[in-house]
Amino acid sequence: MQQYIVKPHDSLYLIAKQFDVPLAQLIKANPQIKNPNMINIGQTIIIPSMPEVPDELGVIESNAVSIIDDIYHQDWQSADRRVNDIRTAMNNVTPALQAAEVPNNVIVALNAAIRSLEQNVAQRKAYPAISQANQITQILADVLDFFNVIIPPDVMRLSYFARQIIINVEQNDWAEAYQNYRRANSLWQGMIPQLQADYSTDVNNFNQILLNMNDAINKRDYQAAIETATRMLNMIDEIETDFQQQNT
DSSP: OEEEEOOTTOOHHHHHHHTTOOHHHHHHTOTTOSOTTOOOTTOEEEEOOOOBOOHHHHHHHHHHHHHHHHHHTTOHHHHHHHHHHHHHHHHHHHHHHHHTTOOHHHHHHHHHHHHHHHHHHHTTOHHHHHHHHHHHHHHHHHHHTTSBOSSOHHHHHHHHHHHHHHHHHHTTOHHHHHHHHHHHHHHHHHHGGGSOGGGHHHHHHHHHHHHHHHHHHHTTOHHHHHHHHHHHHHHHHHHHHHHHHHHO
């Protein structure tokens, strides 16, 4: 927990962004502020410590990603077990999400995605189940914005887009694949300044992979697009390691 003295032109929103703390948590940590839209120069603001990431969120993510592999290998029994593990973890972690001020609409969206995954796996609907499992990882990134993380949630979002490109290409939806490529590229450009110069080689390698992806999608080259998306995922694992080394 830190203290911050309000400066001219400050607002709670700007202070929250400066310290990378959700606005809802900042407001909760300062009950003396009766009107969040009115703070005074020289006023002391408490900057709350972010809660630690619950283990259950890792359980949900790892099982969601593994379900995708299970379905590609037609191992529906394993997918069934993983869905049950996800549901159990979600039920157990919900109070912690509420305590961390995760917005209710995010919690509802995560529950809805899990329910849809349960239904699609039970009905053996492959691509809808794969899409929902991947969607769960995207929502989890929104949840992690409210916890103390070493690896930025944008790394998880980047993996989501890479997997989504594979799904799009396999369904011959090149227009959506291109949109997800653009979203991934925009996200990545915002992440680059967060990495220290020591990791410039990985940055350059990932930039090249994105260029290759753009070329594969423009040419509608199925094999090249799938292979490049797979390289994206492998390279994202290295980027994740970079952030972990940099921030510990």
